[in-house]
Amino acid sequence: MSSGLLLLIILAIAGAGYTASRKRVMQLAHGEIRALHSRPNYYGMATALMVLVPTLIAFAVWSLAQPQIVTNAATKALPTAAIPDGQTIGLVMSDVQRVADGLDQAIEQGLITRDAAANLVSQDTDIRAVLGQAGVALGSDVHAGVLAAAQVYRTTQSTGNLWRSVVLIVLALAALGFGLARSTPQFRARNTVEKTMRGMLLAAACVAILTTVGIVFSLIFNTIDFFSLYPARDFFLSLTWSPSFGGGSSLGVFPLLWGTLYISVIALVVAVPIGLFAAIYLSEYASPKVRAVAKPLLEVLAGIPTIVYGLFALLTVGPLLVSIFGDGGSLGVSWMQGGTAVMTAGLVMGIMLIPFVSSLSDDIINAVPQTMRDGSLGLGATPSETIRQVVLPAALPGIVGAILLAASRAIGETMIVVLGAGAAARLSMNPFDAMTTVTAKIVSQLTGDADFASPEVLVAFALAMTLFVITLGLNVFALRIVRKYREQYD
Template structure:
């Protein structure tokens, strides 16, 4: 039974439970809903939720736990001498899962029988040929240990899936039966349902928080492994970024941090004035028709993928800047030798950030009470004086929060920098030179064949944790300012 069918059956049971729960409650009251403690629908909701929610919870937990149990069991079947040099147990397990999926796919296509797929004594070469003929992906030569592990993987997965389906359906039926038996006219169904909904809301909030905690812990543990191999003093206080997977690396974050902040500042110098002026015009000067047209068009920029901005920087903005500031350019200054430069990335990133600054600032300016405008105009101030001396000072804390949120977005940008700023980590104040950022180096260090036992790979987690702390600090500061503003003017 496919997972989709299992979910449909659970949903059908919940719908059926709703109607039988509602009918039983009305029957216990002699058909008069006025004798019920709660509305009839609450009794139906109680049966439906008691049937559906525990079963879904068990399903989610089972789907998370089963792969870990299967992997830990199958891993022990792989002997150490079958792991070739340059490989590791994790890579072997990836191939085991791939072979297991290949066997499933071949059986589904009829290229193999179930008996052939489970036969431990089958000819490995012949089986490999059949899998390839069935267009199943194999990234390395199939060996006997990998085949045996893949067959065990299939058997455990199949048994676990059947056990999961039976357990989930039994729990759904038991939940429905339990709620059905409790249903009568004096049962406080509304209280139970509302408490259940409150628990679901609390669970949703907890998942968001626990996800953040999980992200931090996953990076923290790998960062600790990195600092056991590499000096933290060199990482935080060194001056050179020169990874070398053969040893002798210099891994300092400072050149990367400088490039990140430099490009982000240029982006904010572009985005903040344009976005703020656009917000002032749309909220204070534009007519209703103009605002209805201009605001959605401006916010379209926020929906453009960053890779498209990167292509725009690579094909349009970069060459335009070279034609202006490069050798033989219009200005004849020869400052810019390549389209990959800090200025290119900063300008395009600033264009990307305009809708963030504009939209947030527009909402904040509109939140300033109309009474403050009326009071200023009533005292004889002009419209522009009211904007400068009343509205902007009142909205300033919120605008600062919007700018800080845009700054955190700029610091975390990757694709524009990869395509427009280059890959050189250095200290330089020249905006016409190529430079790189923290996010770009994270991608670079984790791209290709990576060995997670080397500092050159683990440094990506240290960079990620540092970047996370920086952006988290900016976001918390921005939210604090915005919250303070809202308490003051709402």
């Protein structure tokens, strides 16, 4: 039984429990609501939650555990001869999973019967044709060990799905019976529902905290593994970034940090003035009609995918800058050799950050009390003086927060950098040179078939940890500024 159908059955049981509990408690109270401790809807909700909460928790745990059990069973069935020289067991297991999924798809499409699929052997000439018709492309013949492991994979997964359906449906029905049994007029259904909802809200709030803790510990442990293989002094003090998977790598972080900060500064130089001026105009000068049209149009920029910005940088902004600052350009200089450069990525990233600065700053400026504006104007100040000397200082903590949010987005951006700035790790003051950032190198170091235990792969976690510490430091610095000015204007 598929997961979607199983969830629908569980929801149907919960809905039946809601209706049955509500009806049962009204019958026991002889239709007199005043004889009930809670309103009838609470009894139905209590039974529905009794069905949903334990069943969905069991479903989540089963969904996390079953893939590991299935993979372990298939791995044990995979003979050593099925693993070619130079390949890891993970790559072979991906072939096992593809073959197993292909056979299941072939059965669903009617290309082969279930019994025929279970009896296939690697020498059958039809297996590649069947898998090809099912949409599975294989680069070579299916090894007998791979097919045997795929059959174990299919059998274990099918058995797991069957037992999952049986166990969860039985659990839901048992919870339904228990919920109906306790649905009496004296049952404190409202208190139970409120406690359950409070617990669910607390669990939802803990998800973000536990996710953050998990990310931090993952970074810490893998960073420790990296520094056990590569000297920390060379990582932080070296000015050369030259990874070599054959050995002899130089993994200095300085060129990457320089490119990250250089591009981010250019982006903020573009985004902060334009975004802040746009926010001041929209909040203080624009008429309601203009604001109703201009603000949504400005915020459309925030909804554009970053890959689109990257293509815009690569295909439009880069060639435009080359036509101006490159060889044979309109200025007659040769500062820019190609379309990928720090300036290209910085300008496009600045355009992307404009709505972040403008929207947040606009909301913050509008939150400044109108009495402060009226008092300033009443003392004879002009509107521009009021904005400059009253409104902006009062809104400064929020504006700093908006700028820091934009800076964090700029530091963590990847696609614009990959397509617009190039991949060269260098220390240069020329904004028209190609450079790269920490995030781009994290992606490149984790891409490929390199050994995960090598320093060239683990360096991605050290880079991520460095970026995390820098971002955390910026947030702490911004928080101190916000608190300082907030005490002044509270």
